[in-house]
Amino acid sequence: GAVVSQHPSWVICKSGTSVKIECRSLDFQATTMFWYRQFPKQSLMLMATSNEGSKATYEQGVEKDKFLINHASLTLSTLTVTSAHPEDSSFYICSARGQAKETQYFGPGTRLLVL
């Protein structure tokens, strides 16, 4: 149990376009979902925490208007990178926590390359 999926796994886009990444909990209801960013050979940097049906809480230094997070249901959260630029190129990973689960379970990640 505790499977989290992400789609797409890979995306290449032109500078200025918007990209949406989906995160789904497949076999449990995720009351809380987290979005992370990871640069090569570095650890995970928490971007925001989202609870189903409420606004996301962003970490200091993360632009809310650039990284739009929607947690519309107990199994789906989306991250939209608006007007992407090359410096947004990174590995984006989501995780999910269910009511009966003390730990976070991670998705496989989405690699974004902005040209």
Place this chain on the structure above:
Amino acid sequence: QKEVEQDPGPLSVPEGAIVSLNCTYSNSAFQYFMWYRQYSRKGPELLMYTYSSGNKEDGRFTAQVDKSSKYISLFIRDSQPSDSATYLCAMRASAGTYKYIFGTGTRLKVLA
């Protein structure tokens, strides 16, 4: 000072060796301690989860928490080449927050 310190490695060991991975932390409020394994270009996979001090064993993996020293360890017995990955420690305080603080990760290479 970072809240969680972890030696980035890389750590190279021969196949069959016992591997010791460690993290230190400064926040005495941390109560939950996790170890994740991350293969290149993949999401982290939960290996071990412990609450408060003590030991926990699961197959070839043993997690130890020493809260008095603010020190946690992950031991891997009979290491295999397939264990080659980055190992991340993570921890959080008790009720009220599920926000994790991660170590930087230790890169492990098990040589055949």
